[in-house]
Amino acid sequence: MTEQTVLIIDDEPDIRELLEITLLRMGLNTVTAGDVQTALDKIEQYQPNLCLTDMKLPDGNGIDIVRYLQKHHPHTPVAVITAFGSMDTAVEALKAGAYDFVSKPVDLPKLRELIQTALKLSAGKGRGQQTSNDDENSATHGSSILGNSPAMQLLKGTIHKLARSQAPVYIHGESGSGKELVAHQIHLQGSRAKAPFVPVNCGAIPENLMESEFFGHKKGSFTGAVVDKQGLFQAAHKGTLFLDEVADLPLTMQVKLLRAIQEGAVKPVGGLEEMAVDVRILSATHKSLEHEVAAGHFRQDLYYRLNVIKLKVPPLRERQEDILLLADFFLKKIAERWQMPPIRLSPAARDELAAYEFPGNVRELENVLERASTLCDNNTIQPDDLQLPTMLESATANAVVTPLPNPSPTRGEGQKGKVEVEVLPAWNPVDEEAERDLILRALEQTRWNRTKAAEVLGMSFRQLRYRIQKYGLDEG
Numbered sequence: 001m002t003e004q005t006v007l008i009i010d011d012e013p014d015i016r017e018l019l020e021i022t023l024l025r026m027g028l029n030t031v032t033a034g035d036v037q038t039a040l041d042k043i044e045q046y047q048p049n050l051c052l053t054d055m056k057l058p059d060g061n062g063i064d065i066v067r068y069l070q071k072h073h074p075h076t077p078v079a080v081i082t083a084f085g086s087m088d089t090a091v092e093a094l095k096a097g098a099y100d101f102v103s104k105p106v107d108l109p110k111l112r113e114l115i116q117t118a119l120k121l122s123a124g125k126g127r128g129q130q131t132s133n134d135d136e137n138s139a140t141h142g143s144s145i146l147g148n149s150p151a152m153q154l155l156k157g158t159i160h161k162l163a164r165s166q167a168p169v170y171i172h173g174e175s176g177s178g179k180e181l182v183a184h185q186i187h188l189q190g191s192r193a194k195a196p197f198v199p200v201n202c203g204a205i206p207e208n209l210m211e212s213e214f215f216g217h218k219k220g221s222f223t224g225a226v227v228d229k230q231g232l233f234q235a236a237h238k239g240t241l242f243l244d245e246v247a248d249l250p251l252t253m254q255v256k257l258l259r260a261i262q263e264g265a266v267k268p269v270g271g272l273e274e275m276a277v278d279v280r281i282l283s284a285t286h287k288s289l290e291h292e293v294a295a296g297h298f299r300q301d302l303y304y305r306l307n308v309i310k311l312k313v314p315p316l317r318e319r320q321e322d323i324l325l326l327a328d329f330f331l332k333k334i335a336e337r338w339q340m341p342p343i344r345l346s347p348a349a350r351d352e353l354a355a356y357e358f359p360g361n362v363r364e365l366e367n368v369l370e371r372a373s374t375l376c377d378n379n380t381i382q383p384d385d386l387q388l389p390t391m392l393e394s395a396t397a398n399a400v401v402t403p404l405p406n407p408s409p410t411r412g413e414g415q416k417g418k419v420e421v422e423v424l425p426a427w428n429p430v431d432e433e434a435e436r437d438l439i440l441r442a443l444e445q446t447r448w449n450r451t452k453a454a455e456v457l458g459m460s461f462r463q464l465r466y467r468i469q470k471y472g473l474d475e476g
């Protein structure tokens, strides 16, 4: 997937850092600026996909940035961060062309959602560019879907055929098996490749905003609708709309979606006229849509409409011969991203990976390798660095509560007796939720002194910093 860059503009270093960590964790590149002039320079230098700006800046304000972008880079969305309760400023920014606003104190989940939607819409608008990059990626890697196992060869053949048709495809398979990647390939190999591929996570849109997200809205149609807004259908016009986690659509929205698909037209909220849209619909879920229909959670008529062709993405354990190929690819990507020398797998680690079943599929493989890359010495991953199921099994099998190592008395300042180490459950790095919880508690115990928290946890500062970013565990 093409890496996207977000420019963060704020004069307060703490807020810049918080936003940076949040965005890095979303897999985005970040560039920062503390004033308007630096921001304008960085816009020209980095051509960001999105800008996020505070309103009050030492040499101007966020609206200066909005206006500049409107004039020189109209396809680059900009979101403004406004002071709590200052609705007027938000409206002014929206009128000037801001994509959206968030008010302080910044609600991070809301911000993440905003960024994701903005980047999707921005990708939709700057389509020609995006597509050619993706084509380039495909050309560089032969195909961006890796795997030579019989199961993958079959899948690739089917993708190729499906790309030539316009039929809706329902893609099913376990979480992390590559459903979105498959949908993207169907799009890229088809006639719609030059138009937008718009992925939407149906489970992530608040129900009250759903209609407006899908179909857009007219200015003034509801409180907060201060400008006309394009919907996902319109953004995907001539291209592909990928409805991920489609089983999570509420029933009321299912009716509207069915109608839009049937009519090939949508009516923005508050609008009087329907607009014709030409969109290919691909959908996916890790749930069983058949069960959802049987349970009355999913409309049968919509199910038939989406499930014209059903495509299964096999779990990684059914294509184990692809594991090492994927592993080498991910390690190369990690080393590039972290600007590190090449990371290798020891022969024993290769054997262990190849034999593991990966219940979390390709995404789990990627996560295991990211973690192992931070833990390994000499850029060589050993079996212990992988922390594969033995840890998980032992941790789940024995819910033993063991104390964490005490902080070293030789490091840190005034540590004796100050860092109270409560008895915490054993560190089980495979169970991400437990790991996150444990790290959070260690940070709280040490009043967010990361050096001390790392000592408490028995990990290096670098390892802890990586996890803080990964889990979004920042003080905000």
Ligand SMILES: Nc1ncnc2c1ncn2[C@@H]1O[C@H](COP(=O)(O)OP(=O)(O)OP(=O)(O)O)[C@@H](O)[C@H]1O
Pocket: 001, 144, 145, 146, 147, 173, 174, 175, 176, 177, 178, 179, 180, 181, 182, 244, 285, 286, 326, 362, 363, 366
């Ligand atoms: N065959 C593959 N080659 C290269 N990368 C892959 C492959 N399959 C999956 N990936 C990578 O694994 C990660 C998970 O894939 P993806 O998001 O497509 O899975 P998914 O089935 O849609 O997951 P979910 O059910 O959680 O939405 C992505 O980073 C994707 O790029």
